[in-house]
Amino acid sequence: MTGTLARRAEEIVGAPHLLTDGAALAAHAIDGARPQAVARPQTAEETAALLQAAGEVRAAVFPWGGGAHQHLGGPPARVDLVIETTRQTGITDYTPADYVVAVRAGTPFRDLQAALGAHRQWLPLDPPGAGSATVGGLVAANRNGPRRLLWGSIRDLLIGIRVALPTGEVIRAGGKVVKNVAGYDLAKLFIGSLGAAGIVTEATFKVSPHPGEGQTVLVAVPDAAAAHALAAAVLRSYLLPSALEAANPPALRRLAAAAGIQAPAPEAWGVLMLVEGLEESRARHVNEMRTLAGGRLEVLDGTAHAALWEAVSEFPSPTTHPGGVVCRCGGPIARWIEFVRALEGAAPGIGGPVEVLAHAGSGLLYAAGSEAGAPVLLDALGRAAAEVGGYAVLEAAPAALKARLPVWGAPPGGLALMRRLRQAYDPRGIMVPGRLGWGLS
């Protein structure tokens, strides 16, 4: 980054909001790479002006919200300017009767939930990093949690977006109504693209009445096959759980500890069902699960229930597995078991224990292991992904290890189109170089 950019950035955001001291830069290091400056714009227009200025000198730009998900993506090729959104906070539009909320990107997710909660509403997301993430960061990183089974994911809930483009414009896509087919659904370009197409400055969501207190139904089963069979039986039934998880023994022990309960048996798999809604409906879910499970189950309420689901949500967070690696696998709903089998087959090469947590109704599985076993782990998951027509990505790993591993897995269909889109929206290639897979950034 040149002195010119620093001077220009200072003009845009004001001296107090351009950080260049060592401590600030260290706090904003991405996979160990320190930026040369951190700018904290107050508006979308300032954000766009920063991007325009960065573009002129082809500086490498990384957006930053709460920093909760900066572990995602490949190691940066270089980091010049971090643009932090945390001065852009607050709800800009919220009529509770409309069940729509517009919020600035730097707003902490928990603050948004608190504001909605005052009207007994919520944004039905339970992502990892919920305690520190910003709304914009969650959108850019596409972080979702176990309740996606019933409530959907960010992709289903985001109805409008305001973005500062790498070319210096501020644009809107979508709107503030729950159904809208006017123009292209451009918001999809920004969900999960880690800032590669622009910096989210405001997001508009559909929200829902809060379902109130839920319950956990926990069933211990002997092995993965039994967990898979029980999850499949729930999905074939008429039950409508909010979440349905399958946890292998070490993952179940972790979740049980978080909930403050005794793990059912040291080597048991667990099937965890989250039920919400009317009392009559919850009772039916518990009763039918008892039948499906052959009688043995445990029902959790109150703090144990809440703590358990927080631990499920936080399972992919790097802080949950310090020094280790976390992989995410996606595929057809019922085929998460293939990833488990691949891990079992590769167990000798992996060495240490692997924790596995599947969103068993959604086609997602997380696997967490040690740094030493990571290459074999990722290789096994990648091969299983190819077999089931899914994907496997490395979400969290020590920076040095990331550089040596295929973080993003096999290339997707339409890669050439994705390159053209990157070129169209970020012609100078300033956004998040190195982060996206397959040379996309």
Place this chain on the structure above:
Amino acid sequence: MELADVRRHIRDRDALARALRDVLGPGRVFAHPADLLAYEYDGSVLQAVPDLVVFPQSTEDVVAIVRVASRFGAPLVPRGSGTGLSGGAIAPVGGIVVSMSQMRRILSIDLENRCAVVEPGVVNLDVTRAVERDGYFYAPDPSSQSACSIGGNVANNSGGVHTLAYGVTTNHVLGLEMVLPDGTVVQLGGRGPDDPALDLVGLVVGSEGTLGIVTKVTVRLMRRREAVRTMLGIFPSIEDASQAVADIIASGIGPTSLEMLDQLTVEAVEPAVHAGLPPDAGAVLLIEVEGVREMLDRSAQIVEDLCRRNRAREIRVARTEEERALYWAARKGAFGAMGRLAPNYYLHDAVVPRSRLPQIMRQVMEIADRYGIRVANVFHAGDGNLHPLIPYDAATPGETERVMRASEEMLAACVAVGGTLSGEHGIGFEKNNYMPWIFSEADLEAQRRLKTAFDPEDRMNPFKVFPTPVSCGELLTRRPPRLAASGLWI
């Protein structure tokens, strides 16, 4: 400027037709004016004659068509069942209409993984029919679902009467196969949730055939709910019914449908459907709740209490499947019944924030009075999605123009309260020149970048979605629309 000035002239139409026949065989290329007639229309009030119509039967056929068209510089207009309501499937500047109606195979059904792979010409309802015996369904259910195609639904991101609970098409498409304007075949998405790549599927759904031609669609299947309760609330006014809608949503019971009919609609529909709707009701609200059996009694009680609190004079609960079908016939037959009021009707699709519905209804009626026209209102009240219907006679000189002017004012009123131009029908060639009402030039330019990345030569469905120097007024049909009496619309 007139459309004739911007028509894309094909260098040698006869040679183009020959080249296409070489690839597809003689029966699958229409060039004779009599054959082209049926493809002048879609479900909108617009008409335009294409140069040719072709009928691919495979992805390879589509690739061949795209390549030949490219050689001749001919635009391509993909077409599903032609039930679209915004002129998306007509060819305002000429070109080849690519009818997907012969690509209508369901290629695979995978209940364990809750998905199916279908060709774009498959009729929406046929997907559900193929899996309903096993207890599954395809959720998006536009009122035209017995005719409209999955490919058309993908193009328009179609909604339906249960979107309140289940979402629209984009929430139910997992993957796509698509032929790009350069003839490349790409497989998009389909690798599971939160695919780490850019969400091309999400960008293509709702792109109205302007980015390429979809040749396969992987759709999500859902497990049927155990039980359903369908109710009718008879209200003295739209305001009361709207407040009931707000209260039912706030109760958290998660209704799957909240549909409203106003008095004029009831008047038109009752003689046709015989659902026993009182002709003097100010508004009728159709409410549906689904879920496990144990919750339905309680949910129904909550609905009933909330309706009564908002002055409902009567609440009916469907006791049999026949009764339920009758309630729905009243809702879905509303458009067909318009034929009793006038030969033509014009239909809106604006969306406003839910709490603005009563206000907008008053404004719509005020505008109608001022123009001396009648308006029947049927709408997805739970979504804030209005469908004002204006019956009129296109044969009366000046009437079409008057209706269009009134319509434009109604749409402007919706936009003024934070609404949008279309909730589920698409922009097409009908509302493209209103796009600057809701998007800045920079917003539109950002959308054009997407278009250009897919279709740099603007070969795919030109003159759609984006503002054009020519308006659709020139293409307004003077005849009664073909589908008007069939009840297929929306």
